[in-house]
Amino acid sequence: MTSPRISSLRAAEAMVQRSGWWAVLVGGLAGGALDLLFAISFAAYNGISASRLLQTVASGLLGEGAYTGGGLSAALGLLLHFAIALGFASIFVLVSSAFPLLVRRPFLWGGLYGVIVFFFMRLIVLPLSAFPHPVSFRPLAATLDLSSHIFLLGIPIALAGRAAFGGR
Secondary structure: OOOHHHHHHHHHHHHHHHHHHHHHHHHHHHHHHHHHHHHHHHHHHOOOOHHHHHHHHHHHHHHHHHHHOHHHHHHHHHHHHHHHHHHHHHHHHHHHHHOOHHHHOHHHHHHHHHHHHHHHHHHHHHHHOOOOOOOOOOHHHHHHHHHHHHHHHHHHHHHHHHHHHOOO
16 A cells, blocks of 8 residues: 555656656647748748748758659658657757756747757758758848747747746
8 A cells, every 4th residue: 555645756756757748749849830830931931832841841851852752742841840849849858857947947048949959950960961952051041040949949848848847
């Protein structure tokens, strides 16, 4: 027979685990959706369709062939985009469970995390992938993309972490 105190501890432990998963899902999906909405809007402003943008995401895996894959490669790009966002949310939630300070100041640490994600994607992921274009840092596009990673990806992930962990 377990004591009520042990049962309470187990329930609290299970709640923390669910909270971590909740933070990953909410932060990753919200951040991924906001970042994608920005990317689609910026692409449309530049005369690029949402389908073409998503094929560009898929080109990291498929290379130039992504652009001849039609809707299937666009769907793959959508799946990859959200998988990456959920992956980055998982990393932040895992690290913040060890360093609670990260969720106590979500605007500061989430914003910094967005900067880290931006440079990690541009300097490591894209060059090592099958992405068929040179990675560039054109001032307007890079500034807007960096801002998107800060405000639309990093901060929502950190806010979800704060909501899950109660800012402790």
